[in-house]
Amino acid sequence: MVKTAVIEAPGGPEQLKIVDREVGDPGPGEVRIRHKAIGLNFIDIYQRTGLYPLQMPHALGMEAAGVIEAVGEGVTHLKAGDRAAYAAAPPGAYTEARVMGAAQVCPLPDAIPFDVAAAMMLKGLTTQYLFHRTTPLSAGDTVLFHAAAGGVGLIACQWARSEGIRLIGTAGSPEKCALAEEHGADLCINYRDEDWVARVREATGGAGVEAVMDGVGKDTFDGSLDCLKPLGMMMSFGNASGPVPPLNIAVLGQKGSLKVTRPTLFTHIADHATCQQMARQMFDKVESGALTLRIDQRFALDDIADAHRALEARKTTGSTVIEL
Known part of the structure; x- marks a missing residue:
């Protein structure tokens, strides 16, 4: 027993x-x-x-x-x-x-x-498929990762650093942002105090990121689309804040022929x-x-x-x- x-x-x-x-x-x-x-x-x-x-x-x-x-x-x-x-x-x-x-x-x-x-x-294998099995990413690319001080996030920060990928993170406190940056995030934005969409745009010179890795869900989905460069990939892999509402697929075309995937490990x-x-x-x-x-x-x-x-x-x- x-x-x-x-x-x-x-x-x-x-x-x-x-x-x-x-x-x-x-x-x-x-x-x-x-x-x-x-x-x-x-x-x-x-x-x-x-x-x-x-x-x-x-x-x-x-x-x-x-x-x-x-x-x-x-x-x-x-x-x-x-x-x-x-x-x-x-x-x-x-x-x-x-x-x-x-x-x-x-x-x-x-x-x-x-x-x-x-x-x-679970967290490490999730990071592996986000970086290697979802959309082509290579050294020099920039990704946005939400909840960058969480279990998956701290692995993702290090994974990105090990492969020359720039990772911009979000987290809910200055302490969590500092932790993400210690683990390899190029920049971590406190979403409680800052307009994180504007900060991502500023940090990328207005270009946006190649991919967003979002395990938060409802609270970050719409803003994440606005952080992507044309033809960018939105990876919605979790629902920590609740499930993402139904999406009008025409929005993806309006925002730059974006791609969206909902993968599972x-x-x-x-x-x-x-x-x-x-x-x-x-x-x-x-x-x-x-x-x-x-x-x-x-x-x-x-x-x-x-x-x-x-x-x-x-x-x-x-x-x-x-x-x-």
């Missing part, structure tokens, strides 16, 4: 309950993994509140790291005793151990600690070989020192509701992990 955090109905953090569940043996194509650390992400909140509906009751959590206890038939890239980490669907990472599909579980290099791996799998990592290649690139950046993970909040599994409250109130910086 293992301790697991589940929800039985959508709602607030109080819906998270700790229960004991039995863990069986892995079947074909599956592994059993004993978790050492679990990552916390905004998608967990979307699922808890019902924005992303789940069949109830359901465990939450999309990423974790630990040790493989057993492998099922047909699993060749992992064996019992291996260190491993993953970001994968369906949810179920808020637990001490689980049986799950092996395709998106990745061998973890010895040099990367479990807490670092748990903090970076799980489309990009659905293919086993692609997932493993994306993870290797991310691990290489960590091992080279180009990417470091800032873990500013740590909680016990019993305190998972408090972790959700902190993230939802935007009181966190960097990454948050659940330690076991």
Whole structure:
């Protein structure tokens, strides 16, 4: 029996309950993994509140790291005793151990600690597809990244710096802006005190940016379109402020033949070989020192509701992990 955090109905953090569940043996194509650390992400909140509906009751959590206890038939890239980490669907990472599909579980290099791996799998793989699999970006390009001091944001700042891409960020306080700039943002704008659209235009000499990476959603979408140069790409990959309202597609033509995409990580990592290649690139950046993970909040599994409250109130910086 293992301790697991589940929800039985959508709602607030109080819906998270700790229960004991039995863990069986892995079947074909599956592994059993004993978790050492679990990552916390905004998608967990979307699922808890019902924005992303789940069949109830359901465990939450999309990423974790630990040790493989057993492998099922047909699993060749992992064996019992291996260190491993993953970001994968369906949810179920808020637990001490689980049986799950092996395709998106990745061998973890010895040099990367479990807490670092748990903090970076979903956020780091998201950053990888934003920079490499969504629209062509190269050294010298400029991107706008919202919530630049958050978990994905601090990874994105470093990722951009490692590839010669100029990143302009937004954040909600001078302290968060300073943090983003310390991690590689060329400029970070306090959206509470400044007209961030005007500042982006000013910072780009009126030209605008090649791409916007926006995990905030409703509050930033319209302004983000005004920050793009003609033919620019709007990547709307999250809804921290709420879902984006319906879009009149003619606006894209009026603003310069803009492009808009709503990507999800799980489309990009659905293919086993692609997932493993994306993870290797991310691990290489960590091992080279180009990417470091800032873990500013740590909680016990019993305190998972408090972790959700902190993230939802935007009181966190960097990454948050659940330690076991």
